[in-house]
Structures are given as C-alpha cells and as structure tokens.
Amino acid sequence: MVVLKSVSPPTDGVRHEQAETSAILDGKGLGCGTLYVAETRLSWFDGTGMGFSLEYPTIGLHAISRDLGTYPQEHLYVMVNAKLNDENDAEMRENAEDEEDEDASDDDGGAGDDEEGVISEIRFVPSDKAALEPMFSAMCECQALHPDPDDEDSENDFEGEEYDVEEAEHGRGDIPSFYTCEEGLSSLNSEGEATLSRLEGMLARSVAQQFHMAGVRTDNTGGDFEDGMDVEGGSAEAGQFEDADADVDHW
Amino acid sequence: MSTCPSDSRPTLRTIVENSLVVLLQGLHGQVTTVDLRDESTARGRVVNVDAYMNVRLADVLFRDRRGRVSRLEDLFITGRNVRYVHIPDNLDITDTIEKQLGKISRMRNYETKNPQSQPKTCKICT
DSSP: OOOOBOOOOOOSSEEEEEEEEEEEETTEEEEEEEEEEESSOEEEEETTSOEEEEOGGGEEEEEEEOOTTTSSSOEEEEEESSBOOSSSOSSOBOOHHHHHHHHHSOTTTGGGHHHHOOOEEEEEEESOGGGHHHHHHHHHHHHHTSOOTTOGGGGSOOOSOOOOHHHHHHTTSOOTTSOOOHHHHHTOOHHHHHHHHHHHHHHHHHHHHHHHSOSOOOSTTSSOOTTSOOOOSSHHHHHHTTTHHHHGGGO | OOOOOTTOOOOHHHHHHTSTHHHHHTTTTOEEEEEETTSOEEEEEEEEEOTTOOEEEEEEEEEOTTOOEEEEEEEEEOGGGEEEEOOOTTOOHHHHHHHHHHHHHHHHHHHHHOGGGOOSSOTTTO
C-alpha cells in the first residue's frame, strides 16, 4: 500500500507538464493529478498536493501503450526497478542487495536478485491522448541525461587514435586494397602495365587536387561513399572513362 | 588521440567509437529483439540507439517476464536494462561497424573544416 507524501513539484527544468493525468501504480489507482517530466526527476501530484517522485536511474523503461486489449486506456507505461516503499519517503530506493551482489559477483549473475527483481509498474493516463507523444519524448530526453553511473566502460580512458575514415580508405602508402605483390605485377601483359600506370597517374593527380581545393570539402559528406572511392571534382571522373571502349575487350 | 573535454569525461563520440554501441547504431530502421535484464523481451523497429545504449523501438511486441504479451507503440529502454540486442542474421557486422565509423569520422572532418557551421548536436551520437 502506498502512502503519498507531500513533496514539492520540481520548478526547474520541467520539460513537460501534463494536467488531468491519472496515475495507476501496480494496479492501484491513485487518482487524477498532474505529471511533471523534469530533468531531475519524474513527479506526479494529485489535486491535494500529495504525490511521488521517481529518479530516472530507477526507471527501466517507458512506453506508449495504445493496445486497448492489454489495458482499456491509452497511456504512458513506466517500469521502475524499485519498489515504492511507504516506510521511506516517496523517493525510490534501489534494492540494496542488488548493489552488494554486483560487487561480489558478475553483473549478469546477481544471485537471482535481478531476475526476481523488485519492479513497479506505473501507468499515466492523460485525458488528452494526443499528449502521450510529447510526454514520451520528454521522458526520453530526460532519461538520456542520466546515464548509468555504474557503467565502467564509459569511464575508461580510451586509448588509441580516433578513427579517421580518410586515413583508413586512402592510407598513406599502405593501401590494403592495392595489389602490390611482385608476382601479380609480373603477370601483367604490356597493356595491363599501361593501364596500371595510367590509373596510378590519375590517382596521383586526383589526390594532388584534393589539397588544392580551398579548405571546404565538396558536398559529398553525406552517405554517398559506399564503395570507399572518394573522387574529388568532375575532371577525374570524366577522365576515367575517356578510353574505356579501348579496354573493353581486356577486362 | 582521444578527445576528452576538460572535465575528463569522454565525449559521446569517443564512447561510441570505442564500443560496440556503434554496431547497434547501425541497426536503425531494422526490426530486432532486445532482451532486458529482467528477462522480458521487446521486438520492434530500432528508432535510435544512443551512446549509453538507451534503445528506442517502435511498433513493439513486448513480452514481460511473466510471459504476458502486449503491443507498445513507442518504447524506450534504459541502457542499463539491456541484456542482449539480437543482431539480425542478414546483417554484415564488420561492414556495418565500418560504415558507422565512417559516418562519424566524416562528420568530424566536416566539423573540423567548417567550424562556423558546426551543428549544435551530433545526431548520430546523441
């Protein structure tokens, strides 16, 4: 059984406020009130000023439910990884064993505490169903402001260089896609060698052109480079196919 | 060299480039199943995955840990609660990762050369 406490609604960073919103906690209706989606916490207060707050780190997921077969009203569903405890304040309290187990054992073990879980389900039912999307979006934004502090991966110092796709694709001499094996080169016939030197010359010219272009790359910074070939300017492209006909028989 | 702001916390981009979240970001638009820590599952279309592995799905079939199934129009799963993200069988993992890293790198190159027109938010990393 939940005892609502008198907690003041957040005043700062309220991303969304929705009046005329009913709250149902683990199946028990708490009445009609106002939902505050604030950056610091999620709060709900009924008409008499009593309510509860949720801390975002305790929220496991939230969703828009329009499935009337599951629940007769469209609503915002929130799953909380904690139990509303009326002995404490309305603040959520994480299962203390959960954290102790994580120190002692693997994250995915938890001695079954995670699987059993202490979970609360809350449904916020606004009278204005069109408000569900902004309520949901506001919660997404606020949730993203509270990344998991226990996640060690995000705290590590990342060593190594930033991935540079230009380096990876064009290299600085070591271009993995170029066939530089001695045996391969020696198996070229005279026309093959001519083609090879022509292509190498064109590549050298197009690479030189890149550094002469004033600062701004061309507008091909979108997702066009699927094949990894970064061709600058029109002249290189036009030049590529000038004598294509002559080579057609040899490919 | 990794880019770290003065508060010594890695940037979102650094997080993404140095973890497999970059693979999950390549799943945008695909339908997949996410297993949660409490053993519930959610199957839907990936709308977004951020650097903290928060996953947003649309048109979701949600099976809670008791086995009860419901449909959810829009679902946001907190990264901490994600246990598995199923990668579709037809997805080339290496190729997806390379493409995602390429997009991020090009955006960084573009920003470096065009500082005055830098977008305020990186839509890939936020």
